[in-house]
Amino acid sequence: MNPTQWLTRQHDEFRQLFELVRSNARDRALLMPQLIADLRAHVATEDEVFHPVAGGEHHADAACVDALELADSDEALDAALETLCVAFVAEEVQFSALLANLPEGEKRTLLGRMMTQYTTRQSSTFPRARPPVPSEPPHLEPRRKSA
Numbered sequence: 001m002n003p004t005q006w007l008t009r010q011h012d013e014f015r016q017l018f019e020l021v022r023s024n025a026r027d028r029a030l031l032m033p034q035l036i037a038d039l040r041a042h043v044a045t046e047d048e049v050f051h052p053v054a055g056g057e058h059h060a061d062a063a064c065v066d067a068l069e070l071a072d073s074d075e076a077l078d079a080a081l082e083t084l085c086v087a088f089v090a091e092e093v094q095f096s097a098l099l100a101n102l103p104e105g106e107k108r109t110l111l112g113r114m115m116t117q118y119t120t121r122q123s124s125t126f127p128r129a130r131p132p133v134p135s136e137p138p139h140l141e142p143r144r145k146s147a
Contacts, residue, residue, distance in 0.1 A: 003111040004096050007050075010042060010118075011088040018081045025074075032069075039065045039084070041121035046091065049113045054098045061087050 001009075017035050021028050043061040064087060068080035099107055 001111070002099065002107055003050075003114060004092065004099055006111055006114065007095055008092055011092065014039065014042070014088070015085060018085070022078065022081065036065060036069050038122060039068070041118050044121050045114055045118040049110065049117050050091075050095065053110060054094055 014035075017031065017038075021031050021035060024031075040062075043065055046061065061084065064080060064083045068077070068084065071077040071080050102110070
């Protein structure tokens with residue numbers, strides 16, 4: 001996966017969540033805190049990793065997330081979501097152009113930084129329960145010391 005694929009995949013996942021939020025008013029209150037937190041992690045990652053490499057600061061998306069969080073009607077919610085979708089498309093175009101000029105090693109480094117930054121920010125806001133990691137794979141017997 002390259003950084004553009006990762007960014008586009010995240011944007012696609014957000015678009016799917018946007019549709020859930022739009023179409024399911026009953027569950028909207030349950031979905032919004034996680035959606036807002038994930039968007040804030042995504043925007044912070046773009047501002048701290050992507051936009052400096054692309055040649056400038058970019059904070060417009062943070063204002064869009066604020067508008068989404070403060071939306072008090074279906075119309076305000078739709079407007080905020082649509083603004084984010086338009087920003088996503090612009091970022092994907094800008095990001096593709098940026099990556100066209102980067103060597104492969106720098107692309108990998110950028111992807112690693114973006115993934116690490118996003119995961120760190122996301123997990124600090126909404127820690128997810130993870131199953132314990134077994135000390136041995138479940139299909140193998142524990143290793144025995146030879147006598």
